[in-house]
Amino acid sequence: MKDITDGTSNTMIIADQSAFTAGVNRTANYYGGWYGTRHGSPVSAGRRDLWQTGTTCVRFAPNSNIVxxxxxxxxxxxxxxxxxxxxxxxxxxxxxxxxxxxxETVDFMTLKKMCCRYDGEVFEMP
Incomplete structure (x- = not known):
């Protein structure tokens, strides 16, 4: 919590993700809401995948119809x-x-600022 220098009341940590965009399944949390890594195991010998499911970057406005x-x-x-x-x-x-x-009409730059915990940017919470 000490690393959230923009304030816990100004920093978003979780949001809706329904999986459907323009009627198409775009699931970001296919395996559930876990966050983790996999660096080879007896089951996955030879694979060195690094999966972080249930996470997303903020690249589009909420409820966009971009596929x-x-x-x-x-x-x-x-x-x-x-x-x-x-x-x-x-x-x-x-x-x-x-x-x-x-x-969904939130200013996109405000949304991005809400997702960064330590950028020092001042904004008015929508």
């Missing part, structure tokens, strides 16, 4: 859009334990 295609188009990539099954926005959790509804 990626191409070589990186697979179920556990980390560019899955923060989205929900309900219109108008997404539910987010902040580091202070509070839960808020974030409108």
């Amino acid at each position: 990626q295609t191409g070589a990186t188009d697979y179920m556990f990539r980390n560019n899955t859009i923060i989205n929900s099954f309900h219109p108008g926005g997404v539910t987010i959790g902040l580091c202070d334990g509070s839960v808020r509804f974030l409108p």
